[in-house]
Amino acid sequence: xxxxxxxxxxxxxxxxxxxxxxxxxxxxxxxxxxxxxxxxxxxxxxxxxxxxxxxxxxxxxxxxxxxxxxxxxxxxxxxxxxxxxxxxxxxxxxxxxxxxxxxxxxxxxxxxxxxxxxxxxxxxxxxxxxxxxxxxxxxxxxxxxxxxxxxxxxxxxxxxxxxxxxxxxxxxxxxxxxxxxxxxxxxxxxxxxxxxxxxxxxxxxxxxxxxxxxxxxxxxxxxxxxxxxxxxxxxxxxxxxxxxxxxxxxxxxxxxxxxxxxxxxxxxxxxxxxxxxxxxxxxxxxxxxxxxxxxxxxxxxxxxxxxxxxxxxxxxxxxxxxxxxxxxxxxxxxxxxxxxxxxxxx
Numbered sequence: 298x299x300x301x302x303x304x305x306x307x308x309x310x311x312x313x314x315x316x317x318x319x320x321x322x323x324x325x326x327x328x329x330x331x332x333x334x335x336x337x338x339x340x341x342x343x344x345x346x347x348x349x350x351x352x353x354x355x356x357x358x359x360x361x362x363x364x365x366x367x368x369x370x371x372x373x374x375x376x377x378x379x380x381x382x383x384x385x386x387x388x389x390x391x392x393x394x395x396x397x398x399x400x401x402x403x404x405x406x407x408x409x410x411x412x413x414x415x416x417x418x419x420x421x422x423x424x425x426x427x428x429x430x431x432x433x434x435x436x437x438x439x440x441x442x443x444x445x446x447x448x449x450x451x452x453x454x455x456x457x458x459x460x461x462x463x464x465x466x467x468x469x470x471x472x473x474x475x476x477x478x479x480x481x482x483x484x485x486x487x488x489x490x491x492x493x494x495x496x497x498x499x500x501x502x503x504x505x506x507x508x509x510x511x512x513x514x515x516x517x518x519x520x521x522x523x524x525x526x527x528x529x530x531x532x533x534x535x536x537x538x539x540x541x542x543x544x545x546x547x548x549x550x551x552x553x554x555x556x557x558x559x560x561x562x563x564x565x566x567x568x569x570x571x572x573x574x575x576x577x578x579x580x581x582x583x584x585x586x587x588x589x590x591x592x593x594x595x596x597x598x599x600x601x602x603x604x605x606x607x608x609x610x611x612x613x614x615x616x617x618x619x620x621x622x623x624x625x626x627x628x629x630x631x632x633x634x635x636x637x638x639x640x641x642x643x
Contacts, residue, residue, distance in 0.1 A: 300343040300436035303378040305370055307363065308353035309386030311413040311424045320416055322353035327384070330417045336429055343379065343436035356386025356393075356412075361504045361608060364393055368400040368501045371408060375499045380407040380435025384428075387412050387459060387467055390445065394454030395601040398443040398638040399609035402500040405493050407440040410454065411447060414465055423448075423465040430479055438485050441493045442639070444476055451477035451485070455602040455640040460572070471573040472597040472642065491639050507611035511600055513537040513570060520550035527558040533607040533629075534558075534565045535600055542567040542576035542594060543583035552590060559591035562626045566603050566633055568595035575642070593630050595641070602640040606633060 306312060312327030313320035328347055331337060337345070348370065354363065371381050385393055394410045401408065409431045413424035431446045443454035448466035456473040460466075477485040508530045512523060514537060527534065538544045544567075545551055559565060567576050567587060575597035578588040588594070595603045610629045636643055 299340075300379045301377070302343045302345045302380045302382055302432055302435045303371070303374050304345055304347040304382045304384060305367055306347055306349045306353070306384045307356070307359070307367065307386075308350065309356055309384060309390075309412045310416050311384050311411075311428070312353070313416045314418055315416075322355070324349065324351065324353065327417065331428075334425065334429075337432075341433075342429070343432055345432065346378075354386070356389040359386070359389045359393060361396070361506075364396045364400060365501070365503050367393065368397060371401065372499050372501045375406070378406075379437075379439075380409070382428075382431050382435055383408065383410045385410050385412050387414065387447075391457050391459050391468065391599070391601045392605065394443060394445045394457050395599065395605040395640070396504070396608065398455045398640070399605055400502050400504065401443065402502055403494045403497050404443065404499060405439075405441045405496075407435045407438060408443045408454075409435050409451070410443070410445045414463065414467060430483070434477065434483060434485075438477075438483075439493075440476065440485065440490055442476065442491055449479045450475045451479070453489075453639055455605065455638055456599065458572070458599050458601065472575065472599075473639070502609065502612060504608045505612040507532050507608055509533045509535075509604060509607050509611070511535040511537060511604060514539060514544055516545075518545075518551075520548060520554055523551060524554040527554055527563060529561070531558070531563055532611060534563060535595070535603045535607070536565055536567050536592065537570045537600060538567050538576070538584075538587075539570060541574065541580045541584060542569060542578050542587065543581055544587055546583045546586035552586070555587070555592060556590040564607065564626050564629050564633065565592045566595045566598075566607065567592050568598060568600050568603050593634055596634070596643055598641045603633075606637070606640060 415422035417424040578584040
């Protein structure tokens, strides 16, 4: 039987059309563009259904509620298709690709996010190749993961980051090898892929409206800035520190603000500002001082994955009857440092 894929079109450049004010989405336009591509009617291609969201979103406007909409849409059609494609704008694609693995528990089929830097309507574009390739992968390769495909590379979703604002190789996975590479052949690197889950139903975990944030350190940052960021009702923070997780530990006010927040139950996760490498809070005195006051290591997680994981873990706490999600911060700290979806190396 001909394979079937379900395409979720959330918006983004891939389906936009030119207007006097620049590229903009238009209802029904992407579907008409797909219908005009003869390759999609080839017997080697899967059958597809496309669900266009209303409204179509520039991904800069994407919110956690939209992640839930995507996850629930996939779950509602899970038994009817061999694979799923999420067409998405590139600006926040890495955030969505990081959140969906935590929201889709028991995923045993491929979910692949892609998009383009130039829309399908342009004569020269990256949209057509991205779309055709992900349709073939989603239909024919039973990869039990949320993936991101761009620039001839299939990446683990919760390892991907946007690294190029204008190039066709817009995404990379700095701390984990690709799940697949595409050239003359589609080569899936099964040794890099998670094992399939225990057979069972796909379960969607909604994300609660936790009070979370990120903060990138810079030399000369006034301690009042971090003190204001850490004020209640903040519950969790991804701290983008230097190198292997270092910070200005000789700044007494800076350290006091962190220590006070940790004492209140705020979960502070130390991630590196560097594109590659991992946090090591035992490597330097400036890192171990942070660990001593209760800041935890994010190891080699991306900022996007760390933030998505915090949303997920606080949501589990809220679902367990603790809406403030602070009473059991020790559990959240332990889970943040445990590999749950292939998001960190440890």
